[in-house]
Amino acid sequence: MEHKETTHTIGYTVYIFIWLGLVVLTGLTVVVAGVDLRQIAVAVAILIASIKSVLVMNYFMHLKYEPPLFKLMVSVLIVTFFIFIGLTFSDILFRY
Amino acid sequence: MASHAIVGAEENYLEVKGRHSGIFAWIFSTDHKRIGILYLISISVFFLAAITIGIFMRLEQLTMGPTLMQPHTYNQLFTLHGVIMIFLFIIPGIMATFGNFILPIHIGAKDVAFPRLNLLSWWLYLAGAVLALFAILSKNGMADTGWTFYVPYSVRTGTNVVLAVMAAFVLGFSSILTGLNFITTVHQMRAPGMTWFRMSLFVWGLYATGWIQVLATPVVGITLLLVMLERVFHIGVFDPGMGGDPILYQHLFWIYSHPAVYLMVLPGMGVVSEIIPTFARRTIFGYKLIAYSSLAIALVGSLVWGHHMFVSGQSYTASVVFSLLTFFVAIPTAIKVFNWVATLYKGSIVLEVPMLYALAFLFHFMIGGFTGLMLGTLSVDVHLHDTYFVVGHFHYTMFGGTGFALFGALYYWLPKMSGKMFKKKLAVAAFILQIIGFNMMYFTMMIIGYQGMPRRYFDHLPKFHTGHVVITVGSWILVTGLLMMIGNVVWAVFKGERVGNNPWGGTTLEWQISSPPPPENFDEIPEIDHGPYDHNVEVSK
Amino acid sequence: MSNHSHAIVAHKHPSDFVGAKIGMWLFLFTEVLLFGGLFILYGVYRTKYPQEFHTAAVELNTFIGAINTLFLLTSSLTVVLAIESLQRGKRKLSITFLIITILFGIGFMINKYFEWSAKIHHGIYPGSPELLKHSGGEIVFFNLYYTMTGLHGLHVLVGMVILSFMLYFIARKPVRTEHISFEALENIRGKSRLSVIADNGNELGVVSDIDDKVEFIDVRLTYEPVPEKTDPRNLIKLENSGLYWHLIDIIWIFLFPLFYLIT
Numbered sequence: 055m056e057h058k059e060t061t062h063t064i065g066y067t068v069y070i071f072i073w074l075g076l077v078v079l080t081g082l083t084v085v086v087a088g089v090d091l092r093q094i095a096v097a098v099a100i101l102i103a104s105i106k107s108v109l110v111m112n113y114f115m116h117l118k119y120e121p122p123l124f125k126l127m128v129s130v131l132i133v134t135f136f137i138f139i140g141l142t143f144s145d146i147l148f149r150y
Numbered sequence: 151m152a153s154h155a156i157v158g159a160e161e162n163y164l165e166v167k168g169r170h171s172g173i174f175a176w177i178f179s180t181d182h183k184r185i186g187i188l189y190l191i192s193i194s195v196f197f198l199a200a201i202t203i204g205i206f207m208r209l210e211q212l213t214m215g216p217t218l219m220q221p222h223t224y225n226q227l228f229t230l231h232g233v234i235m236i237f238l239f240i241i242p243g244i245m246a247t248f249g250n251f252i253l254p255i256h257i258g259a260k261d262v263a264f265p266r267l268n269l270l271s272w273w274l275y276l277a278g279a280v281l282a283l284f285a286i287l288s289k290n291g292m293a294d295t296g297w298t299f300y301v302p303y304s305v306r307t308g309t310n311v312v313l314a315v316m317a318a319f320v321l322g323f324s325s326i327l328t329g330l331n332f333i334t335t336v337h338q339m340r341a342p343g344m345t346w347f348r349m350s351l352f353v354w355g356l357y358a359t360g361w362i363q364v365l366a367t368p369v370v371g372i373t374l375l376l377v378m379l380e381r382v383f384h385i386g387v388f389d390p391g392m393g394g395d396p397i398l399y400q401h402l403f404w405i406y407s408h409p410a411v412y413l414m415v416l417p418g419m420g421v422v423s424e425i426i427p428t429f430a431r432r433t434i435f436g437y438k439l440i441a442y443s444s445l446a447i448a449l450v451g452s453l454v455w456g457h458h459m460f461v462s463g464q465s466y467t468a469s470v471v472f473s474l475l476t477f478f479v480a481i482p483t484a485i486k487v488f489n490w491v492a493t494l495y496k497g498s499i500v501l502e503v504p505m506l507y508a509l510a511f512l513f514h515f516m517i518g519g520f521t522g523l524m525l526g527t528l529s530v531d532v533h534l535h536d537t538y539f540v541v542g543h544f545h546y547t548m549f550g551g552t553g554f555a556l557f558g559a560l561y562y563w564l565p566k567m568s569g570k571m572f573k574k575k576l577a578v579a580a581f582i583l584q585i586i587g588f589n590m591m592y593f594t595m596m597i598i599g600y601q602g603m604p605r606r607y608f609d610h611l612p613k614f615h616t617g618h619v620v621i622t623v624g625s626w627i628l629v630t631g632l633l634m635m636i637g638n639v640v641w642a643v644f645k646g647e648r649v650g651n652n653p654w655g656g657t658t659l660e661w662q663i664s665s666p667p668p669p670e671n672f673d674e675i676p677e678i679d680h681g682p683y684d685h686n687v688e689v690s691k
Numbered sequence: 692m693s694n695h696s697h698a699i700v701a702h703k704h705p706s707d708f709v710g711a712k713i714g715m716w717l718f719l720f721t722e723v724l725l726f727g728g729l730f731i732l733y734g735v736y737r738t739k740y741p742q743e744f745h746t747a748a749v750e751l752n753t754f755i756g757a758i759n760t761l762f763l764l765t766s767s768l769t770v771v772l773a774i775e776s777l778q779r780g781k782r783k784l785s786i787t788f789l790i791i792t793i794l795f796g797i798g799f800m801i802n803k804y805f806e807w808s809a810k811i812h813h814g815i816y817p818g819s820p821e822l823l824k825h826s827g828g829e830i831v832f833f834n835l836y837y838t839m840t841g842l843h844g845l846h847v848l849v850g851m852v853i854l855s856f857m858l859y860f861i862a863r864k865p866v867r868t869e870h871i872s873f874e875a876l877e878n879i880r881g882k883s884r885l886s887v888i889a890d891n892g893n894e895l896g897v898v899s900d901i902d903d904k905v906e907f908i909d910v911r912l913t914y915e916p917v918p919e920k921t922d923p924r925n926l927i928k929l930e931n932s933g934l935y936w937h938l939i940d941i942i943w944i945f946l947f948p949l950f951y952l953i954t
Contacts, residue, residue, distance in 0.1 A: 063775055063778050063779065064775075065775070066772060066775060069768055069771050069772060069775065070768070072768075073764065073765065073767075073768040076764045077761065077764060080757065080760050080761065080764065080947075083947075083948050083952060084753070084757055084952065087948065087952035087953075095953075096737070099948035099949070099952060100945075100948070100949075102948070103944050103945045103947075103948055106941075106944045107941045107944055107945070110767060110937050110940060110941055110944070111937075111941070113771075114767050114768075114770075114771050114933075114937050114940075115933075115934055115937045116930075120712070121709070123337065123713075124712075124713075124716060127713075127716060127717070127720070128716075130361070130365075131365070131720045131723060131724075134365050134452065134724070135723070135724065135727050137452060137453060138369065138405050138452075138724075138727065138731060139727075139730075139731050139734060141453065141455075141456065141468070141471070141472070142398075142401050142405075142731055142735065143734070143735070143738075144456075144465070144467055144468040144471050144472075145397070145401065145456065145464040145465045145467075145468035146395075146465070146735050146738060146739070147465075147467075147738070148465035148466070148467040148468065149464065149465040150738060150739045167906075263710045263713075263714065264710075264714060267714075326718075326721050329717075330714055330717040330718060330721075331714070333713070333717060334710050334713045334714045334717065337710070337713060338709060338710040338713065339710070364717050364720055364721055365720065365721075365724060366724075367721070368721040368722070368723075368724035368725040368727070368728070369724055369725075369727070369728045371725055371728075372725050372726075372727075372728035372729060373728060375842075376838070379817075379838060383817050383818060384817050384818030385817040385818070385834045385837065385838055386817075386818075386830070386834060387732055387736075387831060387834050387835065387838070392823070392827065392830045392831065392834065393736070393740065393743075393826070393827025393828050393829075393830045393831040394736075394827075394831060394834075395735070395736075395739075398732060398735060401731075402728050402731070402732075405728075
């Protein structure tokens with residue numbers, strides 16, 4: 055019976071640097087919110103949030119170090135979500 | 151905790167003794183085969199309940215005006231019929247019964263990836279059923295909204311919507327856990343040499359279904375939760391009086407409920423892909439296309455939900471987009487049908503009972519599919535939406551398609567699961583009655599629907615009366631056939647003639663182990679070096 | 692020489708960890724789509740009511756929102772540090788990090804309590820007469836606010852419960868059970884005596900009165916773990932618990948700007 059053990063450790067330091075990055079990005083998003091960006095304000099906020107999420111997923115959740123299958127599954131999830139929201143907007147963008 | 155159950159070589163999974171005894175040996179078992187049977191018994195009970203409700207619905211339509219009941223009761227009955235059939239019968243359906251029993255065996259494994267989670271799935275399923283029972287029996291009676299629970303009526307009606315919706319929520323959770331279990335099992339537990347393209351097409355169907363369960367079900371979960379929150383806490387996200395949009399409910403609801411029909415049909419198609427090669431005595435035509443088409447149906451089927459909403463008030467743009475996408479989803483399905491027919495061509499066809507059901511599936515599903523395309527055509531749908539045409543369409547696909555596939559699977563795998571054979575002549579007689587009754591009912595429904603008969607109406611105009619009588623008589627013939635089938639199966643389990651490993655001459659792994667199988671399926675995990683439908687390889691009978 | 696049976700027992704290997712992780716990720720997908728439905732609603736309504744969402748968002752306390760964001764981000768750090776230290780066999784350090792994580796979770800919930808109380812005190816809650824005086828868009832904003840932060844808070848609570856269980860699993864002394872089943876006992880008739888004998892010859896325990904109705908025997912060994920030999924099953928459980936916690940963090944990463952930072 056074969057079994058795989060998860061033994062990859064990436065070190066405390068890496069984690070702490072990622073955390074610092076997340077804190078900085080949080081500060082950035084608060085600061086940027088004070089600037090009137092009109093149309094692209096939402097996009098910028100979501101962009102920064104996405105970068106933070108990618109950091110959490112890849113490093114804290116280890117996705118970067120997992121077999122390719124995991125990354126494939128996550129992309130399936132993201133594509134699915136965009137399909138759902140995108141097709142819903144095909145209704146509301148032409149109605150509101 | 152280390153454990154090793156050493157069992158006698160002769161015992162099969164039905165006889166083996168573990169820590170529990172009597173009924174507890176079944177309801178606390180983590181053996182995928184026992185869980186599959188628990189599901190089979192449960193869904194049969196609920197199927198019978200829902201059929202009974204259907205019979206009463208049809209009796210009501212036997213005469214014009216109130217026959218047996220008032221309109222309010224009729225509304226509750228069709229709601230209950232839908233909720234039971236969809237959430238308690240068809241969605242778990244083939245997946246939780248034969249999927250559970252056969253999947254590990256087909257990939258050469260001893261069990262699924264998470265056996266205890268599997269048992270939890272069944273317990274959640276029962277919990278959902280109990281909640282539905284509370285919804286029926288407690289003070290205000292069963293919901294009368296239809297199984298679709300559309301707002302605003304589902305928020306305003308006095309009936310037990312919260313309980314009914316909570317039942318659906320719990321059942322959804324059960325479904326999610328099964329899907330998650332099966333996906334992991336297929337990825338991680340295939341026997342040595344069992345590459346993806348040596349897996350059976352049944353497993354491909356189950357795999358694609360698992361993904362839909364995981365990705366689509368949560369969306370209806372949150373939708374139903376929002377209905378509960380709206381009723382209990384007045385959180386009115388769909389209420390126009392509070393700035394909300396009721397059409398958004400329909401979007402969120404159908405984002406799940408359309409893929410849900412593929413949850414129902416993909417395992418059924420998987421069964422057909424098993425039965426046809428066995429009884430045509432040749433390998434399946436176009437294996438890879440059928441495998442890929444299962445994934446394609448899962449994907450494209452997630453893009454079409456708006457075709458339930460053509461007349462809801464959604465934008466014309468959305469309606470056009472969804473109509474176009476609906477035409478695309480027919481393509482992978484058609485690919486399967488062509489491949490199955492090509493398999494039959496020049497095969498040595500044996501008309502055993504499971505094969506009859508596979509052929510019936512082809513016939514019914516084609517009618518269901520074509521009428522689906524008709525409904526997917528915008529201009530036509532405006533006329534046919536919410537008529538009996540729709541009711542005919544979805545019964546052809548869900549019942550004539552998936553339902554008949556389930557019956558075929560039942561006859562096909564009963565000898566493996568129980569080690570006994572059913573009465574074949576009785577099965578054929580039952581089949582004939584079912585075919586006659588089924589088509590009398592649902593073809594007629596499409597006719598009167600086309601003529602304008604609305605659905606979910608407890609009464610009808612005189613011009614539809616003859617049609618309704620035909621449908622009701624058809625329901626009696628159909629039910630007679632169904633009861634004969636169930637009686638035959640029950641008889642076989644107790645008194646049927648014993649069979650060996652391979653009564654049908656199948657080539658997949660389950661036919662190489664004993665009937666009934668040993669507790670851990672294989673004495674030794676097999677090494678696989680050929681595809682699943684290789685009829686040239688010598689298989690013991 | 693007395694007639695005795697040696698039971699040869701097979702160990703269950705640490706189960707397939709990749710499988711367990713796949714299962715957990717799939718479960719997280721369902722959580723993403725559960726919240727996803729709500730995010731879709733948010734997206735739709737914000738498109739419909741840009742101005743009202745802005746007006747309503749002003750009433751939320753950005754400072755508390757930011758503090759909560761920092762709490763969750765830091766707790767995500769401490770939970771991976773807990774995993775990292777457990778992987779290195781440092782049980783006590785791991786337990787410390789776990790406790791800090793749970794404390795941050797508690798801090799988050801306390802902040803949430805104050806936020807919600809303040810709003811409710813001002814009469815802004817679902818169905819309230821005060822709320823219904825506002826415009827449609829503002830009502831939707833607050834309904835979504837309560838639903839989404841409420842569902843999220845529920846998940847934080849569940850996460851804290853899970854982490855508390857992990858604390859218990861990691862802190863307690865491991866137990867190893869050997870299971871001797873019926874076939875090995877087949878030759879025993881009448882009352883038998885079970886002795887547990889260590890390799891130095893010492894008799895560690897004796898049990899009499901085992902008769903031929905007994906079908907199997909479990910021998911349980913509870914022991915003090917060595918730092919290097921951490922139970923690998925705890926490791927995968929902790930990793931999976933950490934995955935759940937990170938998801939909660941990610942959901943908040945989106946909730947924060949969408950509700951608190953609308954210009």
